[in-house]
């Protein structure tokens with residue numbers, strides 16, 4: 001990387017980014033997004049001891065191909081926490097994304113895990129502990145964490161009810177997504193389970209997880225089903241069975257496509273608290289190119305209309321569609337469509353944030369991780385520069401203030417040193 005005619009390394013670059021956004025975006029958010037973008041390497045000795053292993057429940061999120069990650073004798077942790085060190089960081093929770101080539105790595109020095117950037121220690125590291133509810137057996141002999149693993153540092157019990165997506169059968173999958181490849185590569189981690197997880201064992205697992213004081217909510221997610229009625233009836237059965245056994249003890253989050261209002265009413269009445277009809281990318285043309293299945297089956301305008309209807313039903317802050325932050329800058333010879341500069345990319349997504357907020361919808365983000373077996377990964381697209389993320393968060397915070405919007409509900413507390421959102425730094429910013 002060159003700055004003022006001088007070649008600079010990754011450390012100088014991150015420090016220059018800290019300085020550039022000082023007072024506007026926290027250091028914790030900046031380094032977190034850089035780690036999410038580039039992934040993390042782990043030394044063998046750092047993977048000794050007890051911690052919560054990565055579950056590979058929905059997508060891989062890894063920068064490395066599954067066969068590379070599977071060569072490791074131990075699983076990597078689901079999440080890490082970085083703190084202190086030369087940058088004086090507050091506690092920052094980060095989803096683990098495996099990358100042997102990352103400038104970031106975790107190793108052990110003087111008996112303690114540390115984060116290295118270009119080989120230099122920059123922060124202390126801890127791995128997410130195994131949640132207290134892990135290890136318990138379900139009636140059919142499976143362990144509870146095979147069905148409802150924890151994310152958000154143990155706060156969210158996460159169920160992927162449908163472990164593949166029907167858009168893949170038609171070659172209409174979203175271009176950033178590797179759900180079916182994740183199932184093919186990591187499905188063996190849940191031996192007794194096929195693509196569909198039975199509702200009864202989901203309900204049993206969630207009831208078990210709910211007895212853990214650390215678990216604050218549950219999430220039902222999974223791939224898309226082409227037929228809209230089949231889709232909402234499928235996911236509704238999970239909420240119904242879960243709510244029967246939980247008796248509203250835990251708030252619930254639902255990740256599905258944008259559903260029609262009559263279906264959403266059923267979910268609302270049954271007990272869904274927070275709803276995420278993930279739009280992924282705002283720009284009209286990019287939406288149709290990046291999410292061809294969603295475009296063909298529902299359409300962008302209808303997606304937005306249904307999301308606005310949902311906000312009227314669930315209330316302000318309770319509907320938070322996700323953007324895969326950064327995919328609007330995806331660019332390669334095979335995909336010459338993404339924005340070429342940060343300003344245009346942020347302007348486009350900020351237009352979406354503003355329209356959504358005008359409709360009482362508070363979008364959320366996942367920082368894009370380029371997965372090698374997604375279409376984008378197979379077609380050599382470039383990832384966005386780090387600056388995209390602080391620029392996006394500055395606009396997000398301005399719009400959030402302007403429209404007096406809360407943080408998205410169901411994600412826990414916001415703030416540097418406080419947020420437990422693992423896959424984006426927007427609530428650490």
Ligand code: SF4
Pocket residue numbers: 164165166167168172173174177178179222223224293
């Ligand atoms: S709808 Fe798109 S992002 Fe969601 S599982 Fe299917 S292909 Fe992946």
